[in-house]
Amino acid sequence: MKNIPIDINESSLVVMDLIFKLKIRDVMTRGLISAKRCDSMHHIQQLMKDNSITGVPIVENKRLYGIISIDDIINALEHGYRDDPAEKHMTTNLVVLDEDMPLSFAINYFDKYGFGRYPVLNARQEVVGIITTRNVNISLLMALIKEIHELESRIEPHPTPDNTYMLKEYHVRQYGFDEAGKASNNLKKFLQEHQHPTRLMRRAAVAAYELEMNLVVHSTGGTLTIIVTQEKVEINVVDHGPGITDVEQAMREGFTTANEWIQSLGFGAGMGLPNARRVSDEFDIESSPDGTRVRSVIYLNPQDAPAT
Amino acid sequence: MKLDELMKRMQAETIQPGPDIAIQTAYTSDLLSDVMAHAESNSLLITIQAHTNTIAVAFNADIRAVLICHNRPVPDDMKQAAAREHIGIYRTNDNQYVSSWKVYTLLQG
Numbered sequence: 001m002k003n004i005p006i007d008i009n010e011s012s013l014v015v016m017d018l019i020f021k022l023k024i025r026d027v028m029t030r031g032l033i034s035a036k037r038c039d040s041m042h043h044i045q046q047l048m049k050d051n052s053i054t055g056v057p058i059v060e061n062k063r064l065y066g067i068i069s070i071d072d073i074i075n076a077l078e079h080g081y082r083d084d085p086a087e088k089h090m091t092t093n094l095v096v097l098d099e100d101m102p103l104s105f106a107i108n109y110f111d112k113y114g115f116g117r118y119p120v121l122n123a124r125q126e127v128v129g130i131i132t133t134r135n136v137n138i139s140l141l142m143a144l145i146k147e148i149h150e151l152e153s154r155i156e157p158h159p160t161p162d163n164t165y166m167l168k169e170y171h172v173r174q175y176g177f178d179e180a181g182k183a184s185n186n187l188k189k190f191l192q193e194h195q196h197p198t199r200l201m202r203r204a205a206v207a208a209y210e211l212e213m214n215l216v217v218h219s220t221g222g223t224l225t226i227i228v229t230q231e232k233v234e235i236n237v238v239d240h241g242p243g244i245t246d247v248e249q250a251m252r253e254g255f256t257t258a259n260e261w262i263q264s265l266g267f268g269a270g271m272g273l274p275n276a277r278r279v280s281d282e283f284d285i286e287s288s289p290d291g292t293r294v295r296s297v298i299y300l301n302p303q304d305a306p307a308t
Numbered sequence: 309m310k311l312d313e314l315m316k317r318m319q320a321e322t323i324q325p326g327p328d329i330a331i332q333t334a335y336t337s338d339l340l341s342d343v344m345a346h347a348e349s350n351s352l353l354i355t356i357q358a359h360t361n362t363i364a365v366a367f368n369a370d371i372r373a374v375l376i377c378h379n380r381p382v383p384d385d386m387k388q389a390a391a392r393e394h395i396g397i398y399r400t401n402d403n404q405y406v407s408s409w410k411v412y413t414l415l416q417g
Contacts, residue, residue, distance in 0.1 A: 205368035
């Protein structure tokens with residue numbers, strides 16, 4: 001298995017850009033814990049234990065002489081030479097990295113040589129730090145998070161139709177019970193602020209909540225969009241699957257596919273979709289294994305509602 | 309009857325004080341969809357569902373207070389959500405049946 005699961009030749013442009021832009025010096029640990037040639041193996045074992053590390057470079061006056069790894073310590077314990085100086089057992093055939101190299105070199109080295117850490121030298125051949133797979137993973141993760149934020153901030157919002165006075169999109173996660181209710185509660189607060197009749201608010205909130213919970217309980221995640229215009233509240237739900245096998249059956253009260261722990265939370269009573277339809281003036285649902293789409297409309301003025 | 313007085317007479321523990329309003333009726337259910345479909349506005353909900361989703365449902369259905377049965381533990385995020393939405397949380401050792409009977413008797417009396 002690769003130490004760091006990134007192909008440094010064939011990854012996405014963003015990843016390639018990151019691993020060439022980041023330098024070893026941006027990623028390495030600087031506060032280096034080292035020992036001297038004359039320090040005992042026992043002393044180094046203690047250093048590892050105290051600092052939760054598995055390798056200690058042997059450094060004097062910034063010059064690198066060798067490295068003692070946890071394997072060397074295990075050998076020392078096994079063969080009873082804990083009191084020997086490090087000099088006698090350290091690895092001297094060292095692979096090092098230069099602080100100016102791009103991160104891609106480190107990723108390559110971890111795969112090529114199989115060491116757990118590499119000392120890092122500057123142009124004057126002085127030890128300036130050490131790099132581990134943990135350093136690489138954390139810095140890559142942080143850089144990717146930053147990159148994703150930037151990409152997301154560039155996404156254009158949907159154009160808002162002229163007569164819309166609220167448009168909100170919620171991303172709903174599977175089993176995201178803690179967040180559930182956000183969309184419907186916000187919708188209700190919005191309608192409350194605009195002084196719509198209580199019964200109407202409740203209908204809209206019920207439709208939004210049931211559809212939101214359906215995403216949480218049954219889908220692998222999806223999006224709930226709420227549009228409020230002068231005339232109506234429209235709730236659109238799109239998920240990524242797994243789809244409803246029999247829509248007609250799902251619309252019947254009491255039919256449920258929810259498991260026991262979901263039911264123990266008070267959901268999955270087989271009332272969600274029937275409830276949402278009952279409070280809606282218009283209600284459409286279509287489903288395939290690729291996903292389900294639901295549209296619920298509630299008119300703000302009852303006379304606009306189609307006769308049912 | 310005022311919510312506060314009703315809960316005092318029930319000898320229920322106040323977890324999060326509710327609004328100063330009169331309660332006309334209550335609804336007993338542990339199925340949240342059932343609550344949303346059938347509970348009346350400005351009512352009290354009697355349930356064992358002690359989690360934040362109960363508050364989300366109560367808010368949507370205009371329920372003003374929740375009575376948790378069986379002394380079930382109430383998590384902090386539920387209390388915070390209730391405080392934010394001005395919904396009361398009370399707790400009793402009684403089960404849903406006994407609680408419902410007590411509330412019914414007090415509201416009819």
